[in-house]
Amino acid sequence: MRTQSRRRPRATLAAAAAGTLLAPLLSGCWVGAGGAGSGGDAINVLMVNNPQMVQLQKLTAGHFTKETGIKVNFTVLPENDVRDKISQDFANQAGQYDVATLSNYEIPIYARNEWLHEMDPYVAKDTAYDEQDILRPMRESLTGDDGKLYGQPFYGESSFLMYRKDVLAEKGLTMPARPTWTQIADIAARVDGAEPGMKGICLRGLPGWGELMAPLTTVVNTFGGTWFDQDWKARLDSPEFEKATKFYVDLVREHGESGAAQAGFAECLNNMTQGKVAMWYDATSAAGSLESAKSPVKGKLGYAPAPVEKTDSAGWLYTWAWGIQKASRNPDKAWKFVSWASSKEYEQLVGDRVGWSDVPAGKRASTYDNPDYRAEAAAFQEMTKEAIEGARPKDPGVQPRPAPGIQFVGIPEFTDLGTKVSQEISAAIAGRQSVESALKKSQALAEEIAKEYEGR
Structure with a gap:
């Protein structure tokens, strides 16, 4: 269903999506990129400070960067602050950040305004990623009006x-x-x-x-x-x-x-x-x-x-998902990060290194078939899956x-x-x-x- 007003031109919609409540961010209250630009073998990732994201930040250098040679500069902010900063950068197509944590609220709107890279070509080539393993409500929620994918879930929730x-x-x-x-x-x-x-x-x-x-x-x-x-x-x-x-x-x-x-x-x-x-x-x-x-x-x-x-x-129904900015100077390397961060491989890494209850779940069917995850998350895993699949x-x-x-x-x-x-x-x-x-x-x-x- 289209959600734009027919009365509003694109420029007005862009301003609305960016938000008129772009509250000034407190200087010094965030950590991460430190002014380092993306390009070459580095990408900038802007993300919310939820526990699973902080865990990802800790694991990236020793695994993703070690395996690919791609350095990831993280900027990590509280939820309200990160939304403001993402909306400013993506609405202006400033390109400061290659990847950002976006939800199933923003992604269809951002896609409509042509602020995001389409992900279908990457998914088609990246057979190891296994897009069909992503739970259907998550895939559908990250699809634009044009039927194309513009996000990949890091974790899903109800x-x-x-x-x-x-x-x-x-x-x-x-x-x-x-x-x-x-x-x-x-x-x-x-x-x-x-x-x-x-x-x-x-x-x-x-x-x-x-x-x-x-x-x-x-x-x-x-x-x-x-x-x-x-x-x-x-x-x-x-x-x-x-x-x-x-x-x-x-x-x-x-x-x-x-x-x-x-x-x-x-x-x-x-x-x-x-x-x-x-x-x-x-x-x-x-x-x-x-x-x-x-x-x-x-x-x-x-x-x-x-x-x-x-x-x-x-x-x-909610997912913190990865979106790649259209103005990214490194979209291919950005996809490699997104693919790794939302992969079965990353879930296995968290399960082995941290614990299966800490896995960013709620996005892949295979997670709920994994005996290690089912055993450790027995208290809540089935009810979580039912809640996600039953959301309307x-x-x-x-x-x-x-x-x-x-x-x-x-x-x-x-x-x-x-x-x-x-x-x-x-x-x-x-x-x-x-x-x-x-x-x-x-x-x-x-x-x-x-x-x-x-x-x-």
């Missing part, structure tokens, strides 16, 4: 609920096989304070369209709400959207982590690992870190599908949608809109305003976007 089995057992509680949000709120209240300093649940409250808005939008979907109806009418002021948002805000304020308004994925991962929360609803990819050999909560966790209310499922990006709620996306709306303007709305809701989580006030302001923002798409 979302589910992670909980402390021992804590629930001590309270005489049993996690339902397919929990509702109403049930989760009740459990959160009952396990709040189960151990000294432990809260009931961790939910993201950090502003950002890819932070707070990701889990919250899945809650909105299953409560019966939507950002826009099929006629592009903004619906943030609907009873369903308000009920879902109030539920989320009340739950995290009453039984959530301390400092929730500034807690994102990384903070919740830290809280869960350190035993500061009894439950956490977030990305399935977190399970690998929680079950790693060094994790103090390894073996103590249970996993349940994303909680629902009015829908049969609610998990999102074109039909995530109770009503038809005008654009694809589960935890986002697949239009260029969503980076700006989602971030601004998240700031309002985060302020409600912090207690600085009511949910009603936050959504009133948010509805006005969404209506401005809706005007651009009316009559499609």
